[in-house]
Amino acid sequence: MTATNQALDGDRPPPVRPVFSVETCKEICHLLSDLPMSIIGFVYTLFMISVGLGLSVTVVGLPLLACGLWGSRQLGRFERGRARLLLGVGVEEPTPLPGPQRAGGFLAWLWASLRDPVAWRSALYELVRLPWGLLAFTVALVGPIVLWPVLPYVVRALANVDRALVRGLLSPSDALERRIAELESDRGVVVDTAAADLRRIERDLHDGAQARLVALAMGLGLAKEKLLEDPEAAAAMVDEAHGEVKLALQELRDLARGIHPAVLTDRGLDAALSSVASRCAVPVRVQVDLPARPAEAIEGIAYFTVSELLQNVSKHAGARSAAVEVWRSGDRLLLRVSDDGRGGAKASGAGSGLAGLMERLDAVDGVFVVESPEGAGTTVTAELPWRDRTPAGPAAPTAARSVRRS
Template identity: 55%
Template sequence: MPSDRLPAAIRAPFEGRTWRALGYVLIGLPLSVCWFALSVSLVSAGAGLLVTFLGVPVLAGALALCRGFGAVERARARALLGLDVAAPEPVRGRTGGAFSWMGAMLKSGASWRHLLYAFVHMPWAVFSFSVTVAFWGWGWSLLTYPLWQWVFPAYVGQDGIQLYGDGTHGLYLDSPFEIAVTSLVGLLFVTAGPWLLRGFVAVDRFLVAGLLGPSRPASRVTELESDRGVLVDTAAADLRRIERALHDGAQARLSALALDLGLAKERLAEDPKAAAVLVEEAHGEVKLALQELRDLARGIHPAVLTDRGLDAALSAVASRCAVPVSVDVDLPARPVPAIEGIAYFTVSELLRNVTEHARARRAWVEVWRTADRLMVQVRDDGAGGAEAAAGRSLAALSERVGAVDGVLAVDSPAGGPTTVTVELPWRA
């Protein structure tokens, strides 16, 4: 766009991001004063009433009100700053009664963090509001001074903005040079204002994310629950795949084999030649069934991976790929079997995608260790355009990798090449 060619200092005062941040700061002061006044009043009342039974419900109500304030602040940050902070874990009593709820509210660390936010944010909101309004007000006023300087001699009875006056002498900004310098000073204020404003909202983002979101242990529990669901779904899908492969492959061949052998047994005495033909066909079916069972076992967990590690197992996968694949594995030791297995199946699936979709002439597989991470990279010179969209094989791979705290990144511009990089935790 043409506006993107302008310097950032000129674009910044007119960008929507700047005006949204300005709106966030301006709205923040009245809201913060309201949150602070109500929180201090209720907490003080609750603390004073702790000598009686009334103090506990008042304190619990104050904390619940602070959590409501936090929901408003998270929504405001999401709308104006683009900061999406998840809500903290809900408060639930063990028995479900009012007393249980009050006890859970008073024990909730998230509730006390919301109260701390109400206390801390109010002085910060006053400071950021005052500096922002002063900076922006002076900046735009001085920048546009040539447009409204005529107001002073027409209605105020002086030549311009007075810089100095002692009753007998005065210094006014009224000459063309002084007016131009004033406008330039205003321009400096206007161009510096957005960066100052972004620094202020950076502190607001830190406060919202640090005090109004879920705690790290709670976030980790939620993440682990999600990962457990992914692992359960993956295991169920693998079981369905194995069952389908057995039912449609080896089981069907073994059923045909049993039928052929039964017919051969019946004809053995009457027609030995026909029985021999049936036995020969059954022998062929046995070979095919054994090959399918070997392929299925390799898909579950290949013996070469268990016996010789990733280098040999990935070389075996590459040898079966329809395009030439170069494999380079540089590992000082073997990771734990779980991580090793995920790396193996990830590369197998990626090479299958290369064969079926990439229209590539060549592919490369590299595996190495960096600090405490196992790095896997698969590249091809195909058509590109691969996406880790929902419902795609790359999305399923990303979920499987993420279940063990790994990361899958796809770089596949239209026209190629495609590079898929996987980071897995190194656990020896």
């Protein structure tokens, strides 16, 4: 090859992508289908909005508009699938709109449907796409005749506009959609937890203190009747009733501690967790290092989390010792409860206490991690969002302190 030929070869442009490559053919199919789909979507959306808003002063107007918006959601779903198949746009599906029963009734569902941002964005997509669909269809149809040398590049540019429209108007706002779904789930967890706590308190009162107080009243009534006939028997019955009073008072104190211990309100996590540790079946080292007290709600969740974990240590771990550590890191409150027991604890499964704790912490944007290899003890680490205590609450800081129960 001569030098002149070599120079000519070096000046040649890079090869053009084949006109009929798989990607180009898919993009052309999408552009050709834009016009019929945009006509269908535009007519449906315009009819839906005009009829729904026009009849909004009547009983059927708003429900009809809500149903029309549901249809817009379905059109958006179809368009996301078409873009996913022909353009390779990986757009996730938005969170489904809850039905009337889950939303809390027909009116709540109607209001949620009328405010549905996904449906309104889909309707906007159908309205603005008609002129663009006409242009894209025309170029894709006549392009192979007049634009053959640059057809792959023109098709790619037009398809990129379609991709931008899909991502901009049909893509869910990931953070917002995910947050809505999390809040709906967390609300259910909070409601279920509160109901379970109320049932537990009712059961404890009915089976414990209430039953004991009923027996006490009956015993005192019998003692009153025997007071003149048999003073010694009456005195014995009064002594027995005195013991029942002490037991009832202890049960009420335990119940009140289970609802919210006074030591937590008065002295904070350090003293409250030390009190819990003193009732554990094994020696527990408690170390609390907090510059100040967190908000009352966060403090209460931390207390009950550690309390339930230490109960698990007493009942199931088979441990010789345990440790509780509490500290602050940035805007998070961290807890760690560890033991040297048999391990093998699972945070999953129906009825699992650890699973219940995980759900409770998740409801306040917390994190719950269980490390429990067989035969090597268990370490549970929990994170809670740090929220400053309100000025009305006790403001005394909690100094770092380490105590040990032996």
